[in-house]
Amino acid sequence: MNVSDQKRLLREMIFYRRFEERSFEAYMERKIGGFLHLYSGQEAVATGVLEMARCGHDYVITGYRDHVHAMKAGAPAREVMAELYGKVTGSSRGRGGSMHIFDPTVNFMGGYALVGQPFPLAAGLALACKHKGTDQIAICFLGDGANNQGTFHETLNMASLWKLPVLFVCENNLYAIGTRIDRSSAVTDQYKRVGAYNIPSSQHDGQDIDVVMTAARDAIAHVRGGKGPYFIEFMTYRQRGHSMSDSNAYRSKEEERKWLERDPINIYGDRLKKAKVLTDADIAAMEKAVLDEIENEIVRFAEESPEPRVEDLNLYCLDDHPDPRWIGPLSQGDHNG
Amino acid sequence: MAEIAYWEAIRRAHDEELANDRMVIAMGEDIGVAGGTYKATSGLYQKYGPDRIIDTPISENSYTGIGIGASMAGMRPIIEIMSINFALLALDTLINAAAKIRYMSGGRASCPIVMRTPGGTAHQLAAQHSARLARMFMSTPGLRVVTPRGPLDAYGMLKSAVRCNDPVIIIEHESMYNMRGEVPDQETFRPLEGAEIVRVGTDVTLIGYNYSVHLCLAAAEKLAAMGVSAEVLDLRALRPIDRDTIRRSVEKTHKVVIAEEDEATVGVGSEIISIIIEECFFALDTQPVRVHAADVPVPYNRQMEKAAIPNADDVLAAALKVLGRV
Known part of the structure; x- marks a missing residue:
């Protein structure tokens, strides 16, 4: 990877961290409502995996902790922030909110709040890629908690049986909301659970983006090469609670401290400094530029954007411009009476 | 054809x-x-x-x-x-x-x-x-x-x-x-919206959907033999539902029976009655009657299963009730 890409990757991860922290502030100011699940601490996973994918070409789908996946997949950051604000300029026109960011123009097919629901949707996207004969793949990001849903087992079985081009990325952050993995999963190494379905799998450090990229590159090559699905597990940790309403009382301070020492941004920043790619001053300047961009472009856009019109409440329930040939109503001549 | x-x-x-x-x-x-x-x-x-x-x-x-x-x-x-x-x-x-x-x-x-x-x-x-x-x-x-x-x-x-x-x-x-x-032998599309009047009548409207339309048609035959002209309406689409065709039929006959094979509670019949009340309450001569399944899981025994599920005679009895013939 060349030096300018390395700098860009570090900047992206800093941007995602500041984006999440700024949305936390807006949440505390009650400018963002609902639930807000932040990705701080896990940035290397989505950033590294999708760096190796062909964003805009491959399909990406995930759960409710979806802001960073959407942005790295290509959704404009200001539209993601506007969606958190519930504005009509948001990724989902203010109808989805934090948990339901969509941008099909870049094949980001959504964030979903039902744990495990994206497994079959991802396999379906992959089925479509295979059916059309394109070289696209589907990438499904979910947490370790999702693997205790039936959809995990059902979907892995079908994805393997039908050799679907789908990459399952398990972001193992050790907690299913507030329940630690050894209290919810009989097998704590998630990649081992996949063996029953004849799908190759592996486990890697999710805090070091270089490790993530190397592992993802190989996994994506497997999937894109027509060899069927791959399951890749990254060990990671969320630095904040599950969502804003989380007291975080279930984790020890010692554990949190240990993982903070393995902050993905610091790991990569230190490496680039050691390699003389960047200096401390460069990183400080990068931080400042990111903060300026978030404040002056991203947040301003969200704050200044209009609300959706309440009279548009009923839009998007069904196709708003259906073809009358399929919909009707019945003409008088159609009545058999 | x-x-x-x-x-x-x-x-x-x-x-x-x-x-x-x-x-x-x-x-x-x-x-x-x-x-x-x-x-x-x-x-x-x-x-x-x-x-x-x-x-x-x-x-x-x-x-x-x-x-x-x-x-x-x-x-x-x-x-x-x-x-x-x-x-x-x-x-x-x-x-x-x-x-x-x-x-x-x-x-x-x-x-x-x-x-x-x-x-x-x-x-x-x-x-x-x-x-x-x-x-x-x-x-x-x-x-x-x-x-x-x-x-x-x-x-x-x-x-x-x-x-x-x-x-x-x-x-x-x-x-x-x-x-x-x-x-028809040639390719045909049927619309996904719109109720259908499958038998024209003037004295009572029998509303069904899916299989219960056939119970309504059988009841209408028996009513015809008794000199009653029953209109049979097939809802065809439950969502979105065709309120206009329901209203027009009720405004013509002023009497309604709704036949559903489902249980009654929070059901299709409840919804149809709500629509009728909202659309044309004053067109009603008498309260509508629902014909529906018994409020139990469906039993295996043949006689009990028959008792749990409505049939054409149940629709006929309901029609006679709204007609004031019982």
Whole structure:
């Protein structure tokens, strides 16, 4: 990877961290409502995996902790922030909110709040890629908690049986909301659970983006090469609670401290400094530029954007411009009476 | 114009739509090599191959979800669920995903799937194979729900459902697959909205959907012999529902019976009565009467099963009651 890409990757991860922290502030100011699940601490996973994918070409789908996946997949950051604000300029026109960011123009097919629901949707996207004969793949990001849903087992079985081009990325952050993995999963190494379905799998450090990229590159090559699905597990940790309403009382301070020492941004920043790619001053300047961009472009856009019109409440329930040939109503001549 | 069976009508719609568009696929349990439990896809595996007629494992929630995901990327899956009872396993993907994706994406994504399934009591299949559940899908925004009563709608509504950009639930009935009726030889589409007056009358309106339309028609015959002119209205679509045709019929006859094979509570009949009260309360001569299933899980015993499910005589008795003849 060349030096300018390395700098860009570090900047992206800093941007995602500041984006999440700024949305936390807006949440505390009650400018963002609902639930807000932040990705701080896990940035290397989505950033590294999708760096190796062909964003805009491959399909990406995930759960409710979806802001960073959407942005790295290509959704404009200001539209993601506007969606958190519930504005009509948001990724989902203010109808989805934090948990339901969509941008099909870049094949980001959504964030979903039902744990495990994206497994079959991802396999379906992959089925479509295979059916059309394109070289696209589907990438499904979910947490370790999702693997205790039936959809995990059902979907892995079908994805393997039908050799679907789908990459399952398990972001193992050790907690299913507030329940630690050894209290919810009989097998704590998630990649081992996949063996029953004849799908190759592996486990890697999710805090070091270089490790993530190397592992993802190989996994994506497997999937894109027509060899069927791959399951890749990254060990990671969320630095904040599950969502804003989380007291975080279930984790020890010692554990949190240990993982903070393995902050993905610091790991990569230190490496680039050691390699003389960047200096401390460069990183400080990068931080400042990111903060300026978030404040002056991203947040301003969200704050200044209009609300959706309440009279548009009923839009998007069904196709708003259906073809009358399929919909009707019945003409008088159609009545058999 | 040929007379064909309900299952043949469904099979023909599949065949035509599969031939028309390579993005159309069918998926479900035993639909391929085995030809389908009700023969609705028989011979199509041989004609279109395993990539388009997909035999799935018994994993209703996830294979339905796979169909939904494929539809988001441009495919047109026709998903068969062998019994509506099993559709309960797929409610997460149907109600939490398919019905909501267009809305929660601000209209940027859509799920043009068709889910076909038989709902209804047949022949002593007992509680876990006899559910109706139409009212549950009917109450879900973001879905279309249709209930073809015979081969013409079974054929023409399936074809429209495949072309339509919304998720469409087609509720069939185990006791109707061998029912015969005329279907035009040339390609025909039947609209997914609009109730149909299937028998014109002036004295009382009998409202049904799916199998219960046939109970209404049989009751209307008996009423005719008694000198009563009954109008029979087939709802055809439970969502969106055709309020105008209901109102026009009630304004003509002033008396209403609603026949449903489902239980009454929070049901189709309750909804129709609400619509009538909202649309044309003062057109009513007397209170409407619902004919419906007993409020119990469907029993296995033949006599008890018959007692639990409405028949044509029950519709006749209800009609006589609203006519003041009892």
